[in-house]
Amino acid sequence: MTTLKQPFRGRTDFLPSSGYRLLPFRLNRLRERQDHYVITNDVGEHVLLSKLELEDFVDHRLGTTTALYRRLKSKHFLFDERSRVAIDLLALKYRSRVARVAEFTALHMFVVTLRCDHSCHYCQVSRQSEDRANFDMTPSHAEKALALVFRSPARHLKIEFQGGEPLLNFPLVRHIVERAEALNREHGRDLRFVIASNLSRLTDDVLGFCKDHGIELSTSLDGPADLHDAQRPTKDGSSHARVMDAVRRARAMLGDQSVSALMTTTPAALERVEEIVDEYVAAGFRSIFLRSLSPYGFAARSLIRRYNVQDWITFFKRGLQHILDLNRRGYAMREEYTTVLLQKLFSPTGSGYVDLQSPAGMGIGGIVYNYDGAVYASDEGRMLAEMGDTSFKLGHLDEDSYKSMMTGDALLGPLEATVLESVPMCADCAFQPCCGADPVFHQATQGDWVGHKALSAFCEKQTAVLEFLVALLEDDAFARRTLLGWL
C-alpha cells in the first residue's frame, strides 16, 4: 500500500466546519490597475477582483450568496460544506495538466543543412555556402537520430526539418521521411512531419512528396515586400515574391491550411504591425505569430539593442487589437502566441508549446539533431552554441548514448534548477500556470539558467501580455468571444 508522508491528514480534516475554506491560489496586483488583482490556481483557473473583494475573500467575509462567491467556488478557489467533489475535481484537473510531462519528447528537429540562400539579419545559424561536405547532415547521422526519435515514449511524434534551408538538402529530407515511416510501421506512433522553409526551392517535385506524405510547411513572412526583402535578403532580392508564389502553389496542391507562417519583430517592423497583419490577410493566412526577436547570435543582439521589451509589448498590443478589429469586421484571424497562452489558461491539458513549459520543454519537449551530429536540448540552445556557449549541447550522435544524453547534467541541471514552482518570484506569481521556464534565454541574457526575474525581459514580456489578455477577457465581450473561439 501507499504510505503517506507524516504531514498528510485524512480528507475529513479539511472539511470546513462553517463558512468556507480557501483552496490554494496565487495572486498578482495588476500593474495597470493598481486596485485590482488577478488570482489563479494550480489548474490555471483565473479570476480578476478588486483589492476590497480580495480582502473580503481572504478574511472569510465574503457573502455566500454573492456572484463572486459562486464564481470563486466554481473555479476552485474556495470550498464549503456543500462542495462534495472539490478536492477530486482539482486533483483530476491537476493530473490532466501535468500529464504532458510523462509524454516526453514529441518534437524532433533535424537540421539537415546549415546552407541557406538567404542572409537574414537576425539569423546566426545559416551559411551562404555551396560546401555540402561541411554543412549538410550525413545519412549516417540521420539514421542515428531516427533511432533516438523512436526511443521517446511519446505517442505523438513530430519531425521538423530545419536549417539553414532544409530544401537545399531535400534528398536527405526525403530519405528521413521514408525511413521514419518504415520504422513507424513497427512503432505505431502518430507521426507527423513539418518542413520549416523559406520556400524558395519549393518545386513541384517537393510539393508532390509533401502531398504523398502529409507534410506540412512552415515559412517566414515578415510583412510587406519592402520590409520582408530588406530583412530577408537574397542575391536577387526576390524573397517576398517567391514566398507568396510558393504559398499559392502549396495551397493549390496541399490545401488551404497546409502552410503556416511566422514573422520576426525587428526595429524596422515595430511601427508597422498593422501593415504586417494586413499582408498576412492579403496572402490569405488565417493566423500570424507575432514573434519577438530572440537574443541569440551577435547580429540579433545588435538588433535587439535597438528596441526594448516595452517596444515589443506595444507592438504586440497594437497587433492584437488590429487582429480583433479584423475579426469584428468579419475576417476570422488569430494570433498564435495569444492562442498558446489562452490554451494554458483555459484548456484542461494546457499547451504543448515547448518554450512555455515547466519543467522546461528543452530535451523532454523538443530536441535538435544538428547537421554535424551534435544534439542540442533546444533550437535556441544550438543558436547559443554558434556563439561559443555549448551549455545546452547534450552530446553527439557518434559518441553518446540516448541514456547518457537524456540523463546527463547538461539536461537535468537546467531542468531541475528552473522548475517554476521553485524559482524566486515565479513560485508566487499568478501567471505561473500560463508561463514557462526558459533556461536558454536566461543563460543568454543573465549568464545563468534561472535568472533574476525582476531583471528579466522574458518575465516582463510574459507579465505584460498576460495582464493585457486578462483585462481584454474581462472588459471586452467581443474580444472574449473571439479569443475563446481560438481555442
Add this chain to the structure above:
Amino acid sequence: MSNGKRAFSLHPDRIDLALDASVYSTIAVQKAGYRLARRCSLVIECLAENELRGTLLLPQGTTEAHAREVAADFFRELSDQQLRERIQEETKGIRELVLAHAFSKTDLINRQ
C-alpha cells in the same frame, strides 16, 4: 492589507526600514525586496525583538520623489507578499492533499 507598524526614513542614498516583525515575516520582506531589484537593493541588517530592520540601497542620483515612490512600492509589495504568506499557510495542507490525490492512481508513487 495588513495594518502592522511600519516606519521608514528617506536618505539621499537609502531608505531605512523599521518593521513590526509580528506582522511582517522576514521571508515576505526578502521577497518584496527581490521584486524591486531593478530599482533598489535590500539589506536586512538585524532582527530585534518584534522589529525587523532593513535598508533599501538606492542608485546614485535618486531624487527624493523617486525614493518616495520606491518606498511606496516596497510597502505595497510587502503587503502583497504578506498576504501570499497567509494564503500559503492556510492552504498548504490542501495543496499537498490535492497533489497526493492527483497522483494516487498513477504508477509514479513508490508502493511498499
